[in-house]
Amino acid sequence: MLNINFPKIDKKTFNDLELSLAEEKIKINIRGKNKDFFTKVGKITSIILPTEANTSSSNEKFNALWLSPDEWIIYFDGKDTNKVINNLFNEISKLNFGAITDISDHWVCINIKGRKTFDLLSSSSPFNFNSFKKSKNNVAQTVLNHTDVIIHHKEVDDVNLFVRRSFAEDLWLWINDSARFL
């Protein structure tokens, strides 16, 4: 992992909302579509990649988010990160079964939880959260305050919001500002 500075994000609590930086997480972008690719990912991470659109799958350690029919993000906390990435890279990228890219430093994870989570997200997103918020493990790639985001509904009223590093501070400031008025 590169020695980069994450944006200065302190935990904030508002009425029915709690915002925090959920770092340092390891995020891996994986792409592939053949049977060997799925087998290798399953063997290394013990996770079945979700093939249904806008969903995710998780185990005790890994979370796999569907991004498109042949693309996923796997994210997790952990110390033996190099081992996982190297295993995936050696077993998949090197053998041309797919592509593994470490994007830990490209994306920042912001955790938002509380009863007004979806009120906050709805206030500046074109995405319809009505069915999304009803069940956990849903994933949405959309726009929030003109910024591309990936939203993982991991628990009830508890989402992990992934945003590109260079947009993170701007979005964080907007989230804080918006949360004050809910």
Added chain:
Amino acid sequence: MFIINCPYCGERDQSEFTAGGEAHIERPKQPTELSDDEWAEFLFMRKNIKGVQFERWNHAHGCRKWFNVVRDTTNDKIHAVYKMGEKPSID
């Protein structure tokens, strides 16, 4: 503003997409055998139909996949959405 039913992600607002122009334009098999006019016709000339038009769209802020849309340009009504390589369900 209108809703587009992305064949991969489902219904999303049009602001998540970018339009990619006319669909089903085939690149000439032997470009070197074309005259300048024929090459310019392929490269630059596009229909701009008032009515039902076949278009390419990209879900730029979502799955980033390209697909085709049959859209009425007069009222933005979408008649069909289908993946690249597939045939449209209407003529």
